[in-house]
Amino acid sequence: MRSRTIPTLVLLALATSASAAAQVRPMPRPVPRPVPPTVARPIPAAVAAVKHERLTPVQRLTRGFESGSKSGAYFGVLMHSVDRVLSGSGNGSEMDVAVQRALERNPASREVLGRMVADYRAIPVDVRARRMPRELAVLDRGTGLSHSAARRFVSAPAGASGIIVQGGLQGPGRRIGTVRPAPDAGPAAPRIDAVAATLQTGGARVVLDGSFHGTSPIAPVYLRPAGGQSLESSGFQTVDGEQVVVALGRVDGARSRVEVTLPAGMQPGPYDVAVRVPRGAAGEPKSNWRRLELAPFAYTVRLLSIRCLDESDPETVLAGPEVHDEIVVSWAAFADQGPAMIGWTQEYEGFDDNEEQTIRMHPTDDGALFLALSGGTPVPGVVANRLFVVAQLAESDESSDFRIGGSPVGAFFADIGRASLDELDVQLFQEKLSQALHWATRWASTYDEVGEVRLSFSAAELQQMTNNSAGRHRDRMLFRNSDDRGSYAVEYEIRRHGN
Numbered sequence: 377m378r379s380r381t382i383p384t385l386v387l388l389a390l391a392t393s394a395s396a397a398a399q400v401r402p403m404p405r406p407v408p409r410p411v412p413p414t415v416a417r418p419i420p421a422a423v424a425a426v427k428h429e430r431l432t433p434v435q436r437l438t439r440g441f442e443s444g445s446k447s448g449a450y451f452g453v454l455m456h457s458v459d460r461v462l463s464g465s466g467n468g469s470e471m472d473v474a475v476q477r478a479l480e481r482n483p484a485s486r487e488v489l490g491r492m493v494a495d496y497r498a499i500p501v502d503v504r505a506r507r508m509p510r511e512l513a514v515l516d517r518g519t520g521l522s523h524s525a526a527r528r529f530v531s532a533p534a535g536a537s538g539i540i541v542q543g544g545l546q547g548p549g550r551r552i553g554t555v556r557p558a559p560d561a562g563p564a565a566p567r568i569d570a571v572a573a574t575l576q577t578g579g580a581r582v583v584l585d586g587s588f589h590g591t592s593p594i595a596p597v598y599l600r601p602a603g604g605q606s607l608e609s610s611g612f613q614t615v616d617g618e619q620v621v622v623a624l625g626r627v628d629g630a631r632s633r634v635e636v637t638l639p640a641g642m643q644p645g646p647y648d649v650a651v652r653v654p655r656g657a658a659g660e661p662k663s664n665w666r667r668l669e670l671a672p673f674a675y676t677v678r679l680l681s682i683r684c685l686d687e688s689d690p691e692t693v694l695a696g697p698e699v700h701d702e703i704v705v706s707w708a709a710f711a712d713q714g715p716a717m718i719g720w721t722q723e724y725e726g727f728d729d730n731e732e733q734t735i736r737m738h739p740t741d742d743g744a745l746f747l748a749l750s751g752g753t754p755v756p757g758v759v760a761n762r763l764f765v766v767a768q769l770a771e772s773d774e775s776s777d778f779r780i781g782g783s784p785v786g787a788f789f790a791d792i793g794r795a796s797l798d799e800l801d802v803q804l805f806q807e808k809l810s811q812a813l814h815w816a817t818r819w820a821s822t823y824d825e826v827g828e829v830r831l832s833f834s835a836a837e838l839q840q841m842t843n844n845s846a847g848r849h850r851d852r853m854l855f856r857n858s859d860d861r862g863s864y865a866v867e868y869e870i871r872r873h874g875n
Contacts, residue, residue, distance in 0.1 A: 433495045433819045440818045441503045448507035450530045450808040451815035455496040456515055457526075458489050469520025492819055530808050566590070566653040566663040582649070582668065584634040588627050590653035596660075597625040597636045598652065602667065603645035616662075625651065640839060644672035644760050672835060674756035674873040675842075677709060677746035677765060679735045684727035685856070685863040701727045701771040701862055703826075706813045708766045709746040711759040717746060718813065727864075745868070756873040759838055765831040766810045769855045770817055771862055826862055827855035833870075842872035 431439070441448060457471040461479065466472035479486060496504075505513040512529045521529075569586040588595060599621040601607060612619045625636035634651055648665040655661065687701055702725040708718045724733050735743040745765060747754040810828060831853070833841070841849040853866045 433491075434498045436818050437495060437815070438499050438503055440815065441499060441507050446507065446811050446814045447530075448504065448811070448815060449509065449512060450811045452496075452504065452508045452512050453521065453526045453529050454812070455493050456512070456517075457521060459493045459497070460517055460520065462486065462490055462493065463517065465517050467520050470523045471521040471526055474523075492816075495819060564589075565661045566651055568649070568651060568663050568666040571649060571666045571668050580638050580670075582636050582638060584625070584636070584649065584651060584666075585632065586634075586651075586663065587632065588634055588651060588653050588663070589631045589655075590627065591656040592654040593627050595625045595627050595634055595654065596652045597623050597634065598650045598662075599623070599638070599642070599668070600648040600650075600665070601643075601645065602648050605643040605645045605647075621647075627653070638670070640843060642670060643835065644670045646670075672758050672760040673839065674758045675746065675763065675838060676744070676756045676871050676873065677763070678743040678869050678871070679705065679707075679721070679745060680743065680850070680867040680869055681732050681734050682724055682727075683732040683865045683867070684729060685865055687727055687729055687862050701725070703727065703864065704770050704817070705866060706768045706770070706817050707745050708810070708813055709764065711746070711757055711763045712761050717757075719745075720817065756871075759833075759835050761835055763831075763833045763835075763838060766813065766828065767831075767853055767866065768810070768813050768817065768828045769826040769864055769866065771826050826857060826864060829853040829855065829866075838870065838872065842870060847872040 440446070453471070457475045460466045461472055461475045466476065479489075501513050509529055564587070566588045567586045568584050571584050572582060582597075584597075598615055600618055607619060607621055612621050614620075615622070621639060621642060623636050623639055625634040627634050647668045647670060649668045650665045651663045652660045653663070682703055682705070684701070702723045704723055705721045706719070710717065722736060727733070744754065745767075746757050746763065810830070814825070838849075849870045851868060853868060854863075855866070856863045
């Protein structure tokens, strides 16, 4: 919100004399119009309190439990289980084991988690019970939790009604090739001797070695799913009573090799492959079936930039040059049944309207949202079925209590997430990760929550989105709000790895 100056009207007096009514006197020189001073409108007390009040982590968590809208059940389950293990009260329950293993893999998280647990326990039980089941808020440290008990706690506040079953009816596919009668016997049936052991889906070229003697350089290639994969996204037809994907292969001059490009959208997994070789009047005999394994693509998701669409009020012109939004993006990303990756960026500050800042790579790589780890080294993450991303954006006019971008808590949450919620459907798990981000960020910093964006892409959608020469797709996550809270756009990029 910007201050406005109302001009002051200056009246010029004209002096005349009654005795000289007939005489016209020259007009006096006009008095210069004074320029009214610009007076900054004072910041409302309620806004100033939010903008400049320094709160402790306990106070921030307490306010969240008192007036927030996010469920604190998942956060409470984690804090209870971490408390048991750190205090030595663990007795081998399923959640105890999950926490202990996560702590062993992420030893640096112990100190931060210990502080977080102490602050959580300092909140009165009645306050905590406003955002979680009361039986969880009053749960004694001596009580261990099984995975099923943890799921019951985190599901109840959200009103979850069961597992979401994904699926659908398969529609008609395109028909490729023809079938001719075989009036007389021909040469020996075509034969596949070898096929590549592992390939990647989405336009991959497959080479089949064997014997393919026929009259045409083109041969239909059949791919029959052997692992329950859906054919809906790649098209199919019924051949000899079986639903198969059909692609046209090219036979080499020696009739010993068939090269075929797989249709885009094929789901990863095992397939049986066969070739039907045209032989003119001798018909189109079909080869034997051989196993072909299609591996899923690997992807990385990165943040590229943050653009301020409208800075939160009060802006610099009113509150002084020291007041600017300090933006932090917290995020969680996971695919299929792999562990979730959770983290926070560094603070990006000094935003004005329409200003854009590039995500920094140093001292930490702020942009990496979705990666996997191989021997401790980040590598692209495999997406066999679906990729999920939850991103939350928060702004503050005060520095955080510690640089949450380097916090080891994210690694701990990523490690334990699937261990405690592995039987939940992915959409409910996405909701619980959102809650974990909310409470961890509230504990770590003084902030105003700007908004949340959730992304979900199937493996077929990712293939289609990145089906270009660069193998990349760029888009924006929009966080639109009123003037008081500010609006931002975060650009991200999805990159496909592999052929």
